[in-house]
Amino acid sequence: MTTTTANSVPLDVAAIRADFPILSRTVRDGKPLVYLDSGATSQKPTQVLEAERRFLETSNAAVHRGAHQLAEEATDAYEYGRARTAEFVGASPDELVFTKNATEGINLVAYAMSNAATAGPEASRFVVGPGDEIVITEMEHHANLVPWQQLCQRTGATLKWFGVTADGRLDLSNLDELITERTKVVAFTHQSNVLGTINPVRVLVDAAHKVGALVVLDACQSVPHFPVNFHELGVDFAAFAGHKMLAPYGIGVLYGRRELLEAMPPFLTGGSMIELVRMEGTTFAAPPQRFEAGTPMTSEAVGLGAAVDYLSVLGMERVAAHEHVLTEAALAGLGEIPGVRVVGPTDMKDRGGLVSFVIDGVHPHDSGQVLDSLGIAVRVGHHCAWPLHRACGVASTVRASFYVYNELSEVDALVRGVREAQRFFGVA
Amino acid sequence: MTTTTANSVPLDVAAIRADFPILSRTVRDGKPLVYLDSGATSQKPTQVLEAERRFLETSNAAVHRGAHQLAEEATDAYEYGRARTAEFVGASPDELVFTKNATEGINLVAYAMSNAATAGPEASRFVVGPGDEIVITEMEHHANLVPWQQLCQRTGATLKWFGVTADGRLDLSNLDELITERTKVVAFTHQSNVLGTINPVRVLVDAAHKVGALVVLDACQSVPHFPVNFHELGVDFAAFAGHKMLAPYGIGVLYGRRELLEAMPPFLTGGSMIELVRMEGTTFAAPPQRFEAGTPMTSEAVGLGAAVDYLSVLGMERVAAHEHVLTEAALAGLGEIPGVRVVGPTDMKDRGGLVSFVIDGVHPHDSGQVLDSLGIAVRVGHHCAWPLHRACGVASTVRASFYVYNELSEVDALVRGVREAQRFFGVA
Amino acid sequence: MYQEIILDHYKNPHGRGLREPFDAESFQVNPTCGDEVTLRVKVDDGKVADVSYDGQGCSISQASTSVLTELVVGHTVEEAFATMDAFVELMQGRGQVEPDEDVLEDGIAFAGVAKYPARVKCALLGWMAFKDAVARTDSGVETA
Amino acid sequence: MYQEIILDHYKNPHGRGLREPFDAESFQVNPTCGDEVTLRVKVDDGKVADVSYDGQGCSISQASTSVLTELVVGHTVEEAFATMDAFVELMQGRGQVEPDEDVLEDGIAFAGVAKYPARVKCALLGWMAFKDAVARTDSGVETA
Ligand SMILES: Cc1ncc(COP(=O)(O)O)c(C=O)c1O
Numbered sequence A, B: 001m002t003t004t005t006a007n008s009v010p011l012d013v014a015a016i017r018a019d020f021p022i023l024s025r026t027v028r029d030g031k032p033l034v035y036l037d038s039g040a041t042s043q044k045p046t047q048v049l050e051a052e053r054r055f056l057e058t059s060n061a062a063v064h065r066g067a068h069q070l071a072e073e074a075t076d077a078y079e080y081g082r083a084r085t086a087e088f089v090g091a092s093p094d095e096l097v098f099t100k101n102a103t104e105g106i107n108l109v110a111y112a113m114s115n116a117a118t119a120g121p122e123a124s125r126f127v128v129g130p131g132d133e134i135v136i137t138e139m140e141h142h143a144n145l146v147p148w149q150q151l152c153q154r155t156g157a158t159l160k161w162f163g164v165t166a167d168g169r170l171d172l173s174n175l176d177e178l179i180t181e182r183t184k185v186v187a188f189t190h191q192s193n194v195l196g197t198i199n200p201v202r203v204l205v206d207a208a209h210k211v212g213a214l215v216v217l218d219a220c221q222s223v224p225h226f227p228v229n230f231h232e233l234g235v236d237f238a239a240f241a242g243h244k245m246l247a248p249y250g251i252g253v254l255y256g257r258r259e260l261l262e263a264m265p266p267f268l269t270g271g272s273m274i275e276l277v278r279m280e281g282t283t284f285a286a287p288p289q290r291f292e293a294g295t296p297m298t299s300e301a302v303g304l305g306a307a308v309d310y311l312s313v314l315g316m317e318r319v320a321a322h323e324h325v326l327t328e329a330a331l332a333g334l335g336e337i338p339g340v341r342v343v344g345p346t347d348m349k350d351r352g353g354l355v356s357f358v359i360d361g362v363h364p365h366d367s368g369q370v371l372d373s374l375g376i377a378v379r380v381g382h383h384c385a386w387p388l389h390r391a392c393g394v395a396s397t398v399r400a401s402f403y404v405y406n407e408l409s410e411v412d413a414l415v416r417g418v419r420e421a422q423r424f425f426g427v428a
Numbered sequence C, D: 001m002y003q004e005i006i007l008d009h010y011k012n013p014h015g016r017g018l019r020e021p022f023d024a025e026s027f028q029v030n031p032t033c034g035d036e037v038t039l040r041v042k043v044d045d046g047k048v049a050d051v052s053y054d055g056q057g058c059s060i061s062q063a064s065t066s067v068l069t070e071l072v073v074g075h076t077v078e079e080a081f082a083t084m085d086a087f088v089e090l091m092q093g094r095g096q097v098e099p100d101e102d103v104l105e106d107g108i109a110f111a112g113v114a115k116y117p118a119r120v121k122c123a124l125l126g127w128m129a130f131k132d133a134v135a136r137t138d139s140g141v142e143t144a
């Protein structure tokens, strides 16, 4: 399957919506659902649910363990999910580790690095300690922030970070001061889940690799929304989650360059990740198995493969173009309302499909409540990026995020809803 | 819902089988499937698949984050899964942490213990180091073995273990030498996944608590198969997995006594488990949220709740009685075949629903292959309990494991299949 | 859920602004939205003599803290805690609890909020700060 | 999948038992079933002069190691590796690869095993040990 469907033809949103039964339900006394919270989690098409169900009703068995026919079929289905996903993100299948969510993927790297201190000599390149520095950014989701704070706490390394400019971009003015010979890891988000900002991966990869630091990319908001190729980006590790890209819950992906995964000590340990176990000590399997302890998320991997198939048929260029149109309309519509302030870039350059904003005089919780009463599901709060909100001078924001099944009429509903919130709270 | 269905009435297996479409498929050129590998993973009834599907098609949204109607419904559904499961195992909902599998649950405790060294003073009771001892057993699944080896490697603590008697029981003769003032953790399995042996939890809990050690119970093979009440057992932690008890993949449970979870430092970190995040440092939420970083396995928790409902309607006493009948028949049938040796207790005292065995002169892989060619799915290998196999003087075994949907005719098929393997390899 | 009473308290909060003298102070935060409140209490002879507070929050958290000051100032700590228990019960009742106007006065306006679980924390933010602050005074009764 | 040839080699294995002299030894294990093989090679002037082995395993792993000795002893290391590549290709071919009897001789009996992915590792165990042992000899050619 390829992604070369004529990229200029827009998505057939009506046809897409028919694949998502939940979108035709109503909420709050019969209001049609306007789901603008895909940045938190996406809805799942019938094709994905069917793939998982079919697997469970015909081939379900423990993978990589059994020798009977079901076990063979299950292993094939699971590994097909890995192979399809690898192809989708420009990686080899053995460079993808299945995790339960993106958060686990980032924790995996951070824990493997502290484990390196007591692992064998081949793990020495992962060791960090006092004097070493981990560089992140102020716009990170907590998932790409707290694990690094904790790694520093465990090892004595120091955490540093890039700031954010007034227009919601990464402030790279002090790049040379931040990324130095002391830097061991540079971890940052591909696209901010609050600002929508798409960060300049190449610039950071080059700076990091020049000093021998590892690059960890949070790809949670990029892989579901535009074409991503990890080999081309040149990152060392990347994490993303199935549930944000039409796939089931409970499955995420950690990408790691082959030679790094091969040298990296394990994180979770137990069954299926071992080579030889004695009471006195254990040796470990090759990647990716080394990092997949215990019974894996089997049907979820099948569902992820089906989601990747679904997105591939749509074509990721077209998905990105579709979200571009919706976001542009949202920025324009909200931009016309006095007292509404967008947090993040207000132009479409290097910017993805979500818009966060505040309404002067109406707390985001209250804005969200009014929108909810109109059937419009948005997210309110700090969206797991509390330091970023503080840096932007707000406690919380309202976020509308778009995906393949959203349509322009839903953007209009959002804009009308914001005006209604202003009216209700007497600020317009 | 209660489990007080008349316990003396046997399970209606024909009715149960109708809930599992996979059981009516054929394998290997038209042979009816005889699935005797539920110890690895169980099949899932339509009720569980439907519950998950219904959730995804009507209420799907990110839990514990959103304020819109879908998010409320999703949070309720997720927490209902927790509450039902807690009731099922004799615990409070806030004592249950959802993990991706049982392996993660045990790793969680082991990593929290090494994290305790750099956490605050309230975590001091979890700190281990040189001079401290962790006591496990030689019959552990790798999931309850390797994480403790690794904890010792990270901290300098020492691993000790109970041996196994010739008849496949825990050798407690040196209990007083093994569990001492130096012991910080006693971790063992409730029921062996190879021997079927059910261990004397009380004896070990009392010995451990007398010296102030924490008890970690591997409940993977007990919770699915007989009534278990963690409060009554008095254990400090326990782990089990949904996929072995009719529930989806990708969800496991760690039980922890409330006061322990409250004092324990986090393991995975990221979104939804925080109290306050600044770039300089983070404080954490109360349990169970503290231990559930990132987007959880939402639909899987709904499925687990449905599986618990399903098992509760059957009644766990009746489930245990049903497996008792099958196991007794298997032990009798295999016991009559010359050259077949059961590994584990050959009587039904403190013994659960699985039988592992070897056929003299036929390697388990070859036995399994012959059985597979007859449509009988068993597990061959060391079943992730390699040291136990070594202790029993075998490299691997054949394991038949039973569950609610198995019938006596399938035990007969197994026994006939074993004779066929002997014939085929010319040893009978 | 936005009763007039709530909007009134939101627009004209009672007792807002931090004051001296006080016996104890509590800082509480809602981890999902970042809202926060700092609340001070003065307790004289077992009576709540003053409650003052500051912070940022939505209409629900601001209004409920405003109502709190009306309900507890001038009452004994014991009475205040009984009122708090009634308010907490109402909020956690999922809309199934019938509020007692004699006890909760303006607080009954929050009955509708209880139907929105995500907002219950907002309504309780100030109360949690009150409970914690009182516990920190010498006269603090044992709180679970 | 249990061809007569496989069962014959299983019951009457060739070259079994560890022998001296040898240049290098390799120990390989199948992590899922615990099967293991220790295999020794003697290489003289670029030729495989002897292969001896011991271990425990199923019919497939035992027979394929027995076939291995027949296929490589007396051949140059280069020829032996070419045979190995052909055998590995056959085994990983999921039953889609047509084996060349001129190259694989008795080895073609394993074509059916390739349809059972869980058994492929068994069939390759001895070969992995051979590859590793040769790599450990001075004459060991580079192996990927
Ligand atoms: C006794 C025992 N412990 C632990 C596990 C590991 O469970 P999981 O693979 O779900 O993590 C299993 C099953 O594989 C088991 O049988």
Ligand SMILES: Cc1ncc(COP(=O)(O)O)c(C=O)c1O
Pocket (backbone or CB within 6 Å): A039, A040, A101, A102, A103, A104, A141, A143, A144, A189, A191, A192, A193, A218, A220, A221, A240, A241, A252, A384, B271, B293, B294, B295, B296
């Ligand atoms: C940018 C970003 N990083 C990380 C995460 C965490 O992903 P997950 O919750 O699947 O672990 C999210 C979503 O919640 C996100 O938007």
